[in-house]
Amino acid sequence: MNSSKWGGLVALLAGFFVILLDTTIVAVASPSIQADLGGDVAALFWVTAGYLLAFSVPLLVAGRLGDLFDPKRVYLFGMAGFAVASALCGFAPSIGWLIAFRILQGLAAAAMSPQPLTLIRRLFAEDERGRAFGVWGSVAAAATLLGPILGGLLTASLDWRWIFWVNVPLCAIAVVMGIRLIPGSQGGFARFDLIGAALSTAGLSLLVWALLSFSLLAAAGAVALLVGFYFRERSEGADALAPLRLYRSSGYLSASLAMASLGATVLAMALPTMLYIQEVRGFGPIEAAMVLAPDAVVAILLSPPAGRWVDRVGGRRPAILGMSLLAVSLLLIGLVVVSELNPWWITAGAALLGAANAVAWSPLSAIAMASVEPAAAGGASGLFNTVRQVGAVAGVAVTGAVLAGLESRPTLAFGVVFGFIGLVAVGGLVAALRLPANPRVGELVGED
Template sequence: MPTRQRGTSPTNPWAALGALCMGLFMIVVDTSIVSVAVPAMVHDLHTSLNAVVWVTSVYLLTYAVPMLFTSRLGDRYGPKRLFVAGLAVFTVASLGAATATNIQVLIAARALEGLGAALLTPQTLTLVTHLFPDGERGRAMGVLGATSGLATITGPLLGGLLVDHLGWEWIFYVNMVLGAAALGLSLRVIPDWRPGHARRIDPLGILLSSTGLALIVFGVQNGKSYDWGEIAGPVTVPRVIAAGLILLGAFVLMQASTRSEPLLPLRVFRDRNFSAATVVTAALGFSMTGMFLPLVLHLQTSLGLSPTKAGLLTAPMALLSAVMGPFTGRLSDRMNTKHLVLSGLVGMAGGLALVAARTTPGASAWQCVPGLLACGLGMGLVLVPLNSTAMGTVQPELRGTASGLYFTARQLGAVLGSATTSAVAFSKGTRAAYLPLILVLLLGAAAATAIRRTRKTELNT
């Protein structure tokens, strides 16, 4: 176990993991916590629903787009420095969001929060993979995965409580408290390790990848606002998305021909476990994010539950997922993670099918609980082994890149999931919105069959 870093005081990896979990929890909660505050924001800021939608859209946009670049910065300057910088940016931006008196300031602050999240997130897996040897990495990933899963599902519950009792501003004031605590702990316990792998910045690669991703995320996330048609003059949503795909294609071709330190070393995809895990995490992001809109619409609009009561209904799912995390982390150190991931994805698909079957006007809200519990169990089985699988056999000099790609894939999946379920829910009804989620989970299960069992000697190569 790495207990000392050159030029620093002795390091306790479990204390460092605690700081990483605090930062990651705060970041992930913010992807879902705003949804329950939308009506209050519309009322208090005297604005339109379309304007408030940008509070979520801009966060996802500035979160997903820069991660390929920020992961590379972690390789060059050290993951601790980027993690701390991300925490600082996010905490300051939260103050701006909490004190915003108009929608324009709030949207700008949320954009800055997304940038902080993009700086912070890719460094977590890189640091965990460095700090923990193969015999303990599964347990560490278990704690990290449980934190991520719990944060994803806790957002609506915490948001409902804060909005009902204190006001929407408090979803951002809480970030300031958590951010300040995480920042102080991180400076003290995370080692200032610098891999030193990346010595060159690729400005053209950054421009192509960032612009391409930004166009795709913008088009998908906001397509419904423009009825999937004209944005301005000849600029339409399909053309924006097509332009993004063309730029990403040009980026990949350029990276393939670059011999000296490309922004995206394509050889990372030769690792079969990483490639399979990246596809699965995109499917997971699609379903975990996409499931909340139809669920919230059914519980609050059809059944008339308050934000707090609707959030409380998801609490057992969150607790079950969190409890399963450390358990599956230990299992992932001892067995082929493919079986855990497959079981979890199929369990989540079955759980969503049960929820869909109970999404009827006359059904009690509590009839959704068995399906939600199945989803929580499935998430608990998938999240931790998937993280371990993604990073377990990646070459050390590629870990920063791999972490950035992995989280970018999950965020893009989340954007697609949110947009897809929104479009289906408003056109076909909330019950129909679960079908694409189930299909994507099953596609993820098909990708998971490519995961192979690794020998312990491979894990630190």
Template sequence: MPSSAFSAPPIPEKQAWKALSALCVGLFITLLDQSLVAVALPRITEDLGASVNQAVWVSAGYLLTFAVPLLVTGRLGDRFGQRTMYLAGMALFTAAAAACAFAPTIEALILARAVQGFGASLLNPQSLSVINRVFARNRRGAAMGVWSAVASSAGLFGPLIGGLLAGGAGWRWVFLLYLPLGLLSLALVARWVPRLPTGAGRIDPLSAVVSLVAVSGIVFTLQQGPELGWPLWLWGVLALGVLALFLFVWLQKRADLRGADALVPLRLFGIRNFRFGSLAVTTLGFAVYSVNLPVMLYLQLGAGLSAQAAGVLLLPTGLVSVALAPVVGRLTDRLEPGRISKLGFSAMITAMTLFVVLISQEVPFAWLLVPLVLMGVANALCWSANSTISMRPLPTDLLGAGSGVYNTSRQVGAVLGAAALGAAMQIGLQYTTFANAMGFSLVLHVAVLVFGLVMVSNFRDDRAEAAPGTSGSTSG
């Protein structure tokens, strides 16, 4: 019987905090990239003589190779060790960043970005798994608060850092920034993160291939649909991805009969809090990773601010989130699951509603500080609580698979949010003013977050359900 997620942690808590700090360096830079590089795209296009489509693939290639393999890379951590996979991923990410910094052509840059994205996919799920293995059950909320503060704030600081680097030193310094951070992460993880016992059996190659087809078909369609104008062949790609998803689920159901280990054991989704938490984090990814686009466009094109000034105006969101998330994480260990999450989703819905009203009414830009600060509070309340409650009941042998599913849910939500928001803004611009189009595009985010609020309202109190040595599953 696999060891429980509630068994005694393998290292002292002081060392566990060191391990967390080492892992957070890599988590920050892989998630920072998604907004950091986007700011540098105009300079990259100009310097390398790239077409608009090629410039898009500098970001799209990274996001695709990052999101698609997450189901597999999470399970690889169970099979070969989270520490090993993290170090391999960070080494690949850092080497690819160096290749990006010195890329002579746009084609070379796109290729290096794809490799960099795969490195990020290897390392990203491992931190969530390690946290749930090295911290005692009643201390995971505090640890997850720090993890969530890093994860939720990375995208918020990206536009500011990217604008300063690309606008000053040049776009190549955006990638050179990764080199010292990557090397630092490698050194700290090698020193502070312990080698943990592995528990998964052989990775089923058929399930792995089918999962890659499923996720890539869905993500590629959502990512490229707005850019390509939704041609007929793209719907065929989506249909292939959906069919592969059904085949993947069928393969997981029949894994035992085929004599294989399920890549994503379906008993994961019998764990109530994980099931609802994975759906909730999809809505968070949808809303949080794309909200900056209409806000930044309004600040620059509507209110007339420079890119740097607009980036500075977004800082309160990140600062408030970073300051509050560790505190919220500690409260998550003490309060009934769902209480903080419901407050957080309600705050985020309120912030999005304020964006809709204030932007569409073209109020002075300083008023946007109100929803921006509220977004920081909401981020702190939502991310850490959702991660803690979702992952806490998982037994050790499911942590890698659970981390892969959880991270995939977040990334698919982010891609879906960007695609839906892009379509909403384009449609709005055809029928109304610029400010109305930017503001009313976020009504979609409000609706999706209401669904997320319903999901976290279904959390069950599991704090006293599992004692050391039990399986930790909470079915519902």
């Protein structure tokens, strides 16, 4: 086994860990942030929403930049920027400055996020990628799920500012490791489509804004711009910012939809569950974090063997099992919340959710990338990550709107929220059932 390639993977995972950690770490610390910096509930919402907005919108551009200028360089540049933005978040003197610095964090995260899938392809041979994606999946799943736990521990034992400062040494170590262990390249020579970049950035900005604010005007503008982007991409051929032709493949399309479902449900589940545990049942931040702890523990333990399973049997069966476990786990957690059972029963659902993440992340990512030509890997990864992230934003937005709209009727609100989450999980399972057993390059990258 080549130790340098696994060292390179560790460097990639350190950065990927912190950018996903910061999507959820703020939730438990929100009361402490409000007590220290002031601001209303809407301002607190934008501490998270601003990060998600800036994270989601530039992903297509970032994926293409990786193709053009080398994903290693783009990744390390983004990681350095994330460290600086994290330090600034920790020193924020007001809620407004914190939101601004969180937006900078999101932009740096967007530069980093599409690159690991491309670099894993570069580091590992085809018969090793399942294991690599398994480890990557365990870290990705654990980071999202550890956010509330680590946020609760740091806030209770130190100060809320440490939820950001803890990123700085992690990023510094990862940059040093990445310089030494991640293989580089000279990048590509394709033309960068500035018009497509402008259309996609503006369209995705309005789309995410519409999801977060439920603005019909923004939604209409987003549709118009993204339709324009679609026709622009069709005319660009090999120079397209996003290889939309990949969606002609049922494998790439189904993997993207299933991953969007996974991202949406995991993030959408966190808010109502934490509200129920803390505000309805009176748990403290650390107790509340411990209720969901089995999720992260199981994900970390199961993801590497799940990756080896993908190497042996292909991605379809593990993906179907993972998405099935996702639906069952969310049903169980929803029943505990809606029926007002003892919150510690949520730990059983959390353990199943961890297993779902462990088994689903690796095969979905592997299938999406297995059939992509190397020259298009950055664009394909950017597109895959964009769909996942927009799905996550949509899940958070719908959940937040339902909880706010039915604030006076919490039982009904929780029922509607978990009903919605369950439907999205079932949709992800249907997408997984359509995955091919053995995706091929030609299937995904045929001529326009």
